[in-house]
Amino acid sequence: MTTSPLPPALAEIVDDFQALTEPDRLQLLLEFSRGLPELPSRLTNHPELLEQVVECQSPLFLTIEKEQTDDADIFRLFFKAPPEAPTTRGFAAVLHEGLDGLSGDDILAVPDDMPELLGLTRAITPLRMRGMTAMLGRIKRKIAADMAHTRAAADS
Amino acid sequence: MPYAVEENEKFSAYAHPERLVSTEWLAAAIEAGDVAGGDLVVVESDEDVLLYEMGHIPGAVKIDWHTDLNDEVTRDYIDGPAFAELAAAKGISRDSTVVIYGDKSNWWASYALWVFTLFGHEDVRLLDGGRDKWIAEGRELSHETSTPAPATYPVVERNDAPIRAFKDDVLAHLGNPLIDVRSPEEYTGQRTHMPAYPEEGALRGGHIPTAASIPWGRAAAENGTYRSRAELEALYLDEAGLKAGDDVVAYCRIGERSSHTWFALKYLLGFESVRNYDGSWTEWGNAVRVPIAKGTERGSLPA
Numbered sequence: 001m002t003t004s005p006l007p008p009a010l011a012e013i014v015d016d017f018q019a020l021t022e023p024d025r026l027q028l029l030l031e032f033s034r035g036l037p038e039l040p041s042r043l044t045n046h047p048e049l050l051e052q053v054v055e056c057q058s059p060l061f062l063t064i065e066k067e068q069t070d071d072a073d074i075f076r077l078f079f080k081a082p083p084e085a086p087t088t089r090g091f092a093a094v095l096h097e098g099l100d101g102l103s104g105d106d107i108l109a110v111p112d113d114m115p116e117l118l119g120l121t122r123a124i125t126p127l128r129m130r131g132m133t134a135m136l137g138r139i140k141r142k143i144a145a146d147m148a149h150t151r152a153a154a155d156s
Numbered sequence: 157m158p159y160a161v162e163e164n165e166k167f168s169a170y171a172h173p174e175r176l177v178s179t180e181w182l183a184a185a186i187e188a189g190d191v192a193g194g195d196l197v198v199v200e201s202d203e204d205v206l207l208y209e210m211g212h213i214p215g216a217v218k219i220d221w222h223t224d225l226n227d228e229v230t231r232d233y234i235d236g237p238a239f240a241e242l243a244a245a246k247g248i249s250r251d252s253t254v255v256i257y258g259d260k261s262n263w264w265a266s267y268a269l270w271v272f273t274l275f276g277h278e279d280v281r282l283l284d285g286g287r288d289k290w291i292a293e294g295r296e297l298s299h300e301t302s303t304p305a306p307a308t309y310p311v312v313e314r315n316d317a318p319i320r321a322f323k324d325d326v327l328a329h330l331g332n333p334l335i336d337v338r339s340p341e342e343y344t345g346q347r348t349h350m351p352a353y354p355e356e357g358a359l360r361g362g363h364i365p366t367a368a369s370i371p372w373g374r375a376a377a378e379n380g381t382y383r384s385r386a387e388l389e390a391l392y393l394d395e396a397g398l399k400a401g402d403d404v405v406a407y408c409r410i411g412e413r414s415s416h417t418w419f420a421l422k423y424l425l426g427f428e429s430v431r432n433y434d435g436s437w438t439e440w441g442n443a444v445r446v447p448i449a450k451g452t453e454r455g456s457l458p459a
Contacts, residue, residue, distance in 0.1 A: 030206050084259060086206035124205055125222045 006114065007106050010098030017118040026123055033089035036096065039080055050080060051138070060088050060135065064142050072103045073150075075143055079135075087124065091132035094118070095139065104143045112137060158279050159185075159196050159253035167284075169385035171426025175419070176284045176382070177255055182213070183295055191215035194305065197252045200287065201268035202259040211297035213257065213290060217246040217304060221264050221412065225271045233314065239275050240309040247304025250277070250312075257283035257290070261376040267415040270432055274314045282419065285381040292379065319418070321405045321431040323439055326364065327446065330457055333398055334367035335406040337417045338437065342409070343369040345450040358441030362448040364407070365455040368396035372413040375420045388425055398427070407433035407440070 006014060017025050043049055043063065050061035061080040066073050077100045079092035099107050115132040162181040167173035182198070190196045191214070198216040200208045208218040219225065224242055227234055234242065248254060254272065258265030262282055272280045283290070291297070316322075321329065341347045345361030363369070374391055377383055383391070392398045404427055406414040411434025418432040440446055449455025 026206060027209070030209050033206065083210070084207060085204055086210055087204050090206065123223065127222070128205065 006110060006117075007098065007102055010110065010114070013094055013098050014114075014117045017120070020119075022119070022123045025118065025120055029090035029094075029118075029120065029124075030086055032093035032097070033086040036079060036081070036089045036093040039078055043078055043080075050078070051142075059085070060092060060131070062092070062135065062138060064139060064146070066146060074101050074103055075107060075146075076100060077139060087128060088131060091115070091135060095132075095135060099139070104147045107143055108140055108147075110136065110140070112140075158251070159190070166384060170424040172423040174279075175281050175423040177281050178284050179290050179293055179295065182255060182283055182290075186214055186296075194247060194307075195253070197246065197248050197254045197304070198283075199246065199248075199254055199256045199265075199268065200258055201256055201265045202287065203264050204259065207259055207287070209299075209301070211291075211299055212287075214296055214298040215302055216257075216298075217302050219246065219268055221267055221271075225268060233271055233274060236275070236311040236313050239314070240311045243277075243309040244307050247307050248277075248309060249307040250310055252279070252307070254280045255283055256280065257286045259287045261288070261373065261380040261416070262286040263372070263413060263416050266419045267412040270319065270415040270418060273319055274316055275312050276315055285379055288380045318429075319422070319431055321407075321433040323433075323435050323443060323446070325431070326405055326407075326433050326435075326440075329403070329405050330364075330366070330447075333396070333402050333404045334364055335392070335396060335398075335404060335414075335417055335421075336363045336367040336369050337372035337406055337408045337414045338363075338369075339371055340369065340452075342437065343367075344452055345448075358437055360441045360448055362441075362450040363455070364440060365447050365449040365457050367407075367449075368454060369452075370396050370417070372408065372416045375417060382420060382424060385424065388420055392421060392425060400427075402427060403429040405431050405433050407436040409437045410434065411436050 005011065017028060020028060050063045052059065052061050059082060063078050065076045065078070067076055077096050079096060081089045081092055099110065112133065114136060115129055121129050161174040162177050164178065167176050170176070185191060185196055191198055198213055199219050200212050200216045201219050201221055202208060205220055205223070219242070225233055254277065256265045256269050265282060265286055269280050269282055336343050343363045347361060370391055375383055375388060398404060404421055406417045406421065408414040411432055414432050414436065418430055421427045422430045447458050
């Protein structure tokens with residue numbers, strides 16, 4: 001099970017879900033789905049910059065962008081999913097609110113089984129939960145690849 | 157009392173027009189107060205578990221294929237007592253007329269209808285075109301979760317045999333017509349799951365030898381309604397080679413897409429004996445020593 005602490009924003013979301021009964025957790029996920037930010041126009045005009053996460057039941061596209069700040073590099077997350085896929089949108093919005101703008105190390109430290117902590121597995125079913133786990137996995141893989149690339153460039 | 161059957165030119169060409177209703181017909185029934193009054197029970201069944209909450213046909217109740225209709229432990233459907241409890245909670249009596257609709261051309265709705273039929277629920281119909289057509293036509297949506305007055309529903313023993321095939325049934329059926337409704341990539345064995353869908357783990361790719369490939373979506377028009385009788389005959393009689401009186405088994409990956417085809421064969425074309433093999437490829441593609449054919453050819457049975 002999970003051992004490393006979650007980033008504060010994500011921990012707060014997990015607490016919010018855990019405090020609710022199962023039907024209310026679904027309602028909360030629905031609220032998240034409504035709050036998923038629209039893509040900025042530089043991405044809507046360039047769909048090829050987004051990658052599809054095929055493990056999700058409904059089409060879900062995502063990408064990351066690195067931003068340099070005074071302290072460290074942070075990562076911005078971008079998701080796209082159709083309105084008729086509220087469960088997928090809800091998962092994407094949870095990850096966005098919980099992880100957007102964090103450092104690569106913070107995001108990579110999030111346990112792979114974090115989606116299980118939302119307490120939705122029974123209501124959503126394991127099959128549907130797999131999509132969320134896959135989304136988190138894809139984000140982490142992309143960030144790890146970017147950081148490895150940065151390190152390689154610094155070493156050469 | 158069974159609710160009046162819709163009559164229109166398209167439906168009357170089908171073998172069992174009483175199994176379909178149009179969006180116009182349902183809108184009129186709602187207008188007349190028949191859903192609110194409980195004469196008609198409207199059920200939404202979608203792939204996405206939250207879609208109903210995004211807005212649904214006024215008065216409709218939600219039944220989720222996964223959490224409501226599947227047994228939580230065994231790979232099977234719920235039993236008689238569980239179905240009775242579910243139906244009663246949704247305001248459905250044994251003699252209720254039930255209209256089911258859903259997303260994706262009624263893919264999951266027809267699966268729910270098939271499960272209702274396992275329990276011998278007599279009057280269960282599909283809304284032709286489903287959720288998408290209702291919304292495309294700008295019809296009313298409700299965001300209020302319906303709370304029907306609980307009904308009483310008897311505990312009915314499920315009767316699987318007439319419309320459900322198990323793996324052994326399919327082995328015994330070999331030599332008779334099979335319809336594989338998955339995508340061409342799944343049929344040929346290039347992949348074991350739907351394009352852009354989760355990998356559900358089949359160890360072998362391909363199809364059951366001699367099965368004809370008719371992807372399920374070809375039975376639906378762009379607006380999600382079933383194609384006309386003539387179009388369906390071109391598909392299943394001319395192309396797949398089915399003949400009147402054939403005993404047919406349809407399958408897909410877990411039995412949902414093939415429910416859509418099962419409905420077309422059974423109620424629209426009138427084949428008496430059509431079974432849905434719900435074990436489908438997630439069972440067949442993992443079973444030891446069952447025959448498999450790869451590629452675009454139907455293949456032949458082992459001697």
